[in-house]
Amino acid sequence: MKTELDWSRYRDQGMGDAYADIPKQGGDFAKAVSVCINSGVCQTQRRGLMCPSYQVSGDKRLSPGGRVGLLKQWLNQPEPTPQTASADLQYALEYCVACKGCQRECESNLDMALIKAEYLGQLRRPWYQRLNPRRALLAHLPKVLQRLPLLRPLIMWRNRSSWLAKLGQMLLAIPQALPLPVPSAETFKAQSSxxxxxxxxxxxxxxxxxxxxxxxxxxxxxxxxxxxxxxxxxxxxxxxxxxxxxxxxxxxxxxxxxxxxxxxxxxxxxxxxxxxxxxxxxxxxxxxxxxxxxxxxxxxxxxxxxxxxxxxxxxxxxxxxxxxxxxxxxNGRFTLDFHPQQATQPAQPLIVFGHCHQKATGAMKAMRRVLKQLPGVEFQFLESSCCGMAGTWGLELCHHNMSQQMAETSLLPGLAAHPDATIISNGFGCSHQIYTLTGRATVHLASLLAQRLARS
Structure with a gap:
């Protein structure tokens, strides 16, 4: 198998270990898959970040360990290609949201998000897969939106028109019931470099x-x-x-x-x-x-x-x-003073929802440290797995039901318990999911800090 990504950092993984169970095909990619030691923690842990699709379904195929077992079966074939992947493997990887939860919470630091990217890279090799209009549109979405500002009125029209939303579902498999985010009327224009x-x-x-x-x-x-x-x-x-x-x-x-x-x-x-x-x-x-x-x-x-x-x-x-x-x-280099809450005002309650990748990389500790610099603020971190949007994953019709279920497990109940709190969320997809399902706008940490400066 010729891999699309560089897996050389796994070159020594399992070497000399007769029980490493490294698949026969795939080289260093197969070694990356085999870091899983079948401890089963991903199938017993029902809190935290890993694994959102397994948490809502209970289907072991959708746990990191379940996906590894299916990947090993595939890579033990004489010539593994996406076309020879079992239906179970295709299903299991389709419903991986690439949250990186296993990379953090699995004791073996399994990188299923990157493994999925390799599998999809193999799948995109034929020209007809590269030209798949629905997948290509979502993959090139940043460039499409930058190049075609006229999409803004079209998106607004689609959000207001049930028949146009239905047409979008038929042609692009974007759920009819899901409002799409609308670009700003005035996009960012740099005043200087x-x-x-x-x-x-x-x-x-x-x-x-x-x-x-x-x-x-x-x-x-x-x-x-x-x-x-x-x-x-x-x-x-x-x-x-x-x-x-x-x-x-x-x-x-x-x-x-x-x-x-x-x-x-x-x-x-x-x-x-x-x-x-x-x-x-x-x-x-x-x-x-x-x-x-x-x-x-x-x-x-x-x-x-x-x-x-x-x-x-x-x-x-x-x-x-x-x-x-x-x-x-x-390091004592950030000495900015933020304006305190007025004494006559109650403490401003904040509920913080972290992006999956923030959680997976440990960045939530930094969020906590920075928020502590704001006087008169009471904040609480919302313990939750993926919001269900996961980039553009939640925009696809085949994922819509599971996307909603992910939000309903802990995100929506957690927000409902704090109806008057300001929601801090740094992820664009997370913010859109929250707004779509609750009608509540979120605030990025940078904007919160700037608001406190604005009162100085």
């Missing part, structure tokens, strides 16, 4: 890069302004990189492409991103992102795309905004 710090001047160690993703610039441009403002107020010179930083092409992390198995296209996007960020990498500037799935793509999946030393260097400098501020707080 470098924003000076509010205090201090000149190029210094307090110079950072704010990397804006497509969804922030298209759907929530105010968030971009808020993040710039907070970093400036903290004394950081902000170098801005956004989807249109390179004239004539669109910069994107490639997350959507990878998630749908378009690995060659994702690699091309990643190379463009690396080329754009290279001067900042060489200058040692922290690279800060707002959307967890996009920023963490640079830190994790880029290492599997075979991009060499530049990707390794980037991974060491890539931070979610809450991680960066938390680090600076520990």
């Amino acid at each position: 470098v924003y000076p710090a509010d205090r201090g001047s000149g190029e210094s160690a307090r110079s950072v890069v704010l990397l804006l993703d497509s969804f922030t610039t298209l759907f929530n441009p105010q968030l971009a302004d808020d993040a710039i403002r907070v970093l400036q107020a903290g004394g950081y010179q902000v170098h801005l990189v956004h989807p249109r930083s390179n004239p004539g092409e669109l910069l994107d992390s490639g997350r959507s492409l990878l998630s749908h198995g378009y690995i060659a296209a994702a690699r091309r996007q990643a190379n463009k991103m690396l080329q754009c960020l290279q001067p900042h990498i060489e200058a040692g500037r922290p690279i800060i992102g707002l959307e967890p799935a996009d920023l963490l793509m640079l830190r994790d999946e880029y290492l599997a795309l075979g991009l060499g030393e530049p990707a390794l260097a980037l991974a060491k400098q890539a931070w979610l905004m809450e991680e960066f501020i938390s680090r600076e707080l520990r």
Whole structure:
């Protein structure tokens, strides 16, 4: 089997272990699958992040261990291809939301999200699979939305028209009952490529890069302004990189492409991103992102795309905004004072819902540290698995019912228990799912910090 991703870091996995049960085909990819030791924790644990589809279904095929067993059967075939995969394996991987819960909560750190990407990459090899209109649209969604601003009125029309929503379900398998997110009337427009710090001047160690993703610039441009403002107020010179930083092409992390198995296209996007960020990498500037799935793509999946030393260097400098501020707080470099709640006002209650990838990488600790800097705030983390949106996974008709069930297990009851709380959510898909199912808008951490600055 010729793999689409670089699995060389598993080269020594199971070597010399007669009980490693490494499949006969797949090379290092097979070794990545065989890290599972069949402890069964993924089938007994019914809380935490892993595994959302198993938690709502109870179907062992949809647990990480169940998927591993099916993958091993497939990789023990003489010539494993997606066309020879069993119906059970196809079903099991179709309902993996790539939350990375197993990568964190499994004692063997099984990376089922990346394993699924490899399988989909194998599946996309024939031309007719690459041209699958529904999958291709979702995979290329950031580029499509950036290139075609006229889609905004069409999306609005679709959301208001039952017959157009029904047509979309027939042609694109997007659930008729699910409202689609509408791009902002005024998308983000950078005023400069470098924003000076509010205090201090000149190029210094307090110079950072704010990397804006497509969804922030298209759907929530105010968030971009808020993040710039907070970093400036903290004394950081902000170098801005956004989807249109390179004239004539669109910069994107490639997350959507990878998630749908378009690995060659994702690699091309990643190379463009690396080329754009290279001067900042060489200058040692922290690279800060707002959307967890996009920023963490640079830190994790880029290492599997075979991009060499530049990707390794980037991974060491890539931070979610809450991680960066938390680090600076520990080092005594983030000294920004936030305006306290007025004494006549009650403490502002917050409920925090973490993106799956935030939870999987341990970034929620950083969220807690940063929120503690806000006087007069009472916050609580909502213990929940995946919201069910999982990028564009929840936009597909075949996933719709399970997507709703995932939200209903703990997310919706948890929010209902705090009807007056402000909801903090840094994930775009999570925020849309919450708004769709509850009618409650969410606030990104960066915007919350900026609101406190606005009262100063």
